[in-house]
Amino acid sequence: MRKTKISDNEPQRIGVLLFDQFSNHCLANALEPLRAANMLAGRALYEWNILSTGGGPIVSSSGLSIAADAALGDSGRGDVLFVIPSYGHTRHDTPQTARMLRAASGRYPVMVGMDMGSWLLAAADLLNGRSATIHWDETERFEERFPDVQVSRDRVVFDGTRWSCAGAMTAFELVLQMIGQTHGESLRLEVAALFMHPAGNSGTARPTARTAQVSAAIDLMRRNLEEPVTIPQLAKALNLSQRKLDAIFRADVGTSPQTIYKQMRLQAAKRYVEQTSLPIAEIAVRCGYADPSAMTRAFREEYGSAPTALRG
DNA sequence: CCGGTGGGCCGCCAAT
DNA sequence: ACATTGGCGGCCCACC
Numbered sequence: 142m143r144k145t146k147i148s149d150n151e152p153q154r155i156g157v158l159l160f161d162q163f164s165n166h167c168l169a170n171a172l173e174p175l176r177a178a179n180m181l182a183g184r185a186l187y188e189w190n191i192l193s194t195g196g197g198p199i200v201s202s203s204g205l206s207i208a209a210d211a212a213l214g215d216s217g218r219g220d221v222l223f224v225i226p227s228y229g230h231t232r233h234d235t236p237q238t239a240r241m242l243r244a245a246s247g248r249y250p251v252m253v254g255m256d257m258g259s260w261l262l263a264a265a266d267l268l269n270g271r272s273a274t275i276h277w278d279e280t281e282r283f284e285e286r287f288p289d290v291q292v293s294r295d296r297v298v299f300d301g302t303r304w305s306c307a308g309a310m311t312a313f314e315l316v317l318q319m320i321g322q323t324h325g326e327s328l329r330l331e332v333a334a335l336f337m338h339p340a341g342n343s344g345t346a347r348p349t350a351r352t353a354q355v356s357a358a359i360d361l362m363r364r365n366l367e368e369p370v371t372i373p374q375l376a377k378a379l380n381l382s383q384r385k386l387d388a389i390f391r392a393d394v395g396t397s398p399q400t401i402y403k404q405m406r407l408q409a410a411k412r413y414v415e416q417t418s419l420p421i422a423e424i425a426v427r428c429g430y431a432d433p434s435a436m437t438r439a440f441r442e443e444y445g446s447a448p449t450a451l452r453g
Numbered sequence: 454c455c456g457g458t459g460g461g462c463c464g465c466c467a468a469t
Numbered sequence: 470a471c472a473t474t475g476g477c478g479g480c481c482c483a484c485c
Contacts, residue, residue: 372482384454387483397483403462421472435463437473447473 153323154219155189156249159209160261162229165201167256170313171223177332178320182417186324192216194233194241202227213241221319222249223258230257230279239265254305255312262303263287273305274298325412330363331427354379355393358386362402366409369429372398407443410436414448421448 155175159168175187193199196212210216222245226233242265246252254262259275260283262268272291275283284292296311297318298304306315313336321329358375370378375398376386390398406428413424422433430436440448 382454383482391483399462399482430463432464433471434465434473434475438475439462441473449472 152185152188153221155187156192156213156216156219156222156245157189158192158194158213158222158224158245159199159201159207160194160226160229160233161200162202162227162232163199163225164227164256164309165203165205165207166309167225167227167312168201168207170309171225171255171316173336174313174316174320174332177335178324178328181328181331181335182324182419184418186320190216190219194238202229213245216245216248218248220249221251221253223253223255224261225255226257226261228257230260233261234264242267251302251304253315254303255315256306256308259283259290259305260286262305263290268303271303272298272300273303274307275305276308325416328412328416352389352393354381355389358390358398359401359405362398362405366406366429367427369402369406372402403439404443406430407436407440410440410448411444411451414451424448 157168157171172189175189178186190210191199191207192211192213193209194213196209196215198206198208200206224242238261242252242261246265246267252262252267254260254268254273254275256276257279259268259273260279263273263283263286268287269289270291272293274280274293274295274297277294280292280294283290295307297306297315299318304315304319306312317329317333320332358379361370361375361378372386373383376383379386381389386398390396390401394401410424410428413419413427414421417424419427421437425431425433425436428436430439437447444451
C-alpha cells in the first residue's frame with residue numbers, strides 16, 4: 142500500500158463520492174473511523190468532503206438525503222477518493238461517469254472502490270491490470286464484464302493506488318487498515334476498540350513468534366497493554382505452567398515474557414509519542430503505566446532519550 | 454516440578 | 470502545568 146507522509150501536520154484530504162441509492166451503512170463505516178482517529182489523536186488527521194457527480198443532494202437506499210459539499214468536478218485536489226455506489230451501480234455506469242472518474246484520477250492519487258465502487262472504477266478503465274474486489278453479489282458479473290481486472294474475493298484489496306472493499310462492513314476494515322498504515326498500529330487498535338471491533342488479532346502481527354502458544358501469549362499481551370495482566374495470569378489463560386511459559390519464550394523470541402511485554406508497551410508508547418499529540422501522562426496510562434515517571438524511565442532505558450525529545 | 458531468592462521493574466514522592 | 474530525574478521501598482518474576 143502507498144505510504145503517506147506523516148511528518149507534516151497537514152490532514153489527509155478525502156473525497157467521498159456518493160451516488161443515488163448509496164448505502165449509508167457503508168458511508169458510516171467509511172467515515173466513523175476517520176472521525177474517531179481525529180478525536181483520539183487530538184487533531185485533524187483527516188478531513189473529508191461529500192461529493193456527488195452533479196453537486197446536488199444524494200438519496201441513500203434507505204431514503205436518507207445527504208447534501209453534497211461540491212460536485213466531483215469542482216472538488217479540487219485531494220489525497221484519496223472514496224467511490225460509493227450501491228445496488229444502483231449499473232444505472233450510473235455511463236460514459237459521463239467514466240469520464241468524470243478518469244478526470245478525477247489526476248487529482249486524487251488514490252482511488253477506493255467501496256461496495257459496488259469497483260464497478261464504476263473498472264468502467265472508467267482505472268483498474269486495468271489491477272487486482273480488486275467488489276460486493277460478492279456482483280463478483281461473477283464483474284468478472285465477465287471486466288476481463289482486464291484481476292478479481293479477488295477478499296474482503297479488502299490494496300493494489301498500489303487502487304484500493305477496494307466488498308461491502309459496508311468491509312469498508313470499516315479498509316479504513317481501519319488505512320489508518321494503521323499512515324498513523325501506526327496503536328491508533329488502529331484504539332479506533333477498532335472504540336467500535337468494539339475484534340481487530341486485535343487480524344492484520345499485521347507483532348514480534349514474529351514461531352510457535353502457536355507464544356503468538357497466542359503475545360496476542361493476549363497486545364490486547365492488554367493498558368491494564369497489563371500478570372505473567373501467572375497469562376500462563377493460566379494458556380494452560381501452561383509459569384515455568385513452561387518462560388521456557389517457550391526463551392526458546393522462541395530469546396527473552397522472558399516480562400521483557401517482551403515491556404517492549405510492546407514501550408513500542409506503543411513510542412508510536413503515541415511520535416504520531417499523536419497526546420500528553421505524556423495520557424500515553425503512560427494507555428500503555429499500562431500508572432505513573433508517567435515510570436514510563437519515562439523505562440522509555441529512556443529502551444530508546445536512549447526521553448519521550449518528548451522525539452517530538453518536533 | 455517446586456520453592457526460594459536475588460535482581461529487575463514499577464509505584465510513590467520530591468525536586469527541578 | 471507538565472515532563473523529567475532520582476531515590477527508595479516493595480513486589481513480581483527469572484533463574485538457580
